[in-house]
Amino acid sequence: MMLGKRLLLVTCLLGSSGLAHAEGDATKGKTLFSRCAACHATGSQNKVGPGLAGIIGRPAASAPGFRYSKAMTGSGLTWTEEQLDTYLAGPAKAVPGTTMAVAVPNAQDRSDIIAFLKTLNAQ
Numbered sequence: 117m118m119l120g121k122r123l124l125l126v127t128c129l130l131g132s133s134g135l136a137h138a139e140g141d142a143t144k145g146k147t148l149f150s151r152c153a154a155c156h157a158t159g160s161q162n163k164v165g166p167g168l169a170g171i172i173g174r175p176a177a178s179a180p181g182f183r184y185s186k187a188m189t190g191s192g193l194t195w196t197e198e199q200l201d202t203y204l205a206g207p208a209k210a211v212p213g214t215t216m217a218v219a220v221p222n223a224q225d226r227s228d229i230i231a232f233l234k235t236l237n238a239q
């Protein structure tokens with residue numbers, strides 16, 4: 117019984133240290149956005165990918181004039197920070213059939229990129 121409680125405590129501590137880097141750094145995110153910039157504008161113009169102005173809180177597949185995949189159009193998602201994190205971790209897993217192939221495997225990088233994307237909402 118005692119051992120069980122101790123294991124539980126260790127698990128909780130590990131769990132909370134995992135959350136410690138949840139806060140993103142927008143400045144780092146701006147640099148990391150170079151991975152996205154070939155396809156995405158920070159404004160509303162579309163390139164290979166849709167413009168990402170105001171992306172936080174925006175319904176998926178709602179950039180005017182962009183030809184989305186059927187998968188994205190039918191996803192019914194709204195880009196909350198959590199949903200963006202899941203999509204960037206594995207686009208094809210989050211939205212099977214999406215035409216975006218680039219993933220961001222590192223959780224801290226994703227937090228930083230999302231923090232940067234948040235600044236686009238303020239423009």
Ligand code: HEC
Pocket residue numbers: 149151152153154155156164165166171175176177178179183184185186187188189195200204213214215216217218219220229
């Ligand atoms: C090689 C081109 C390419 C790169 C690089 C790329 N994307 Fe994409 N992205 C796309 C395409 C194409 C779509 C549309 C996907 C679809 O319709 O299924 C998309 C869609 C998205 C969407 C959904 C937009 C909406 O209006 O619903 C987000 C958010 C996004 N990308 C973020 C990023 C971020 C952040 C990065 C950098 C880490 C990135 N993308 C890198 C091509 C790219």
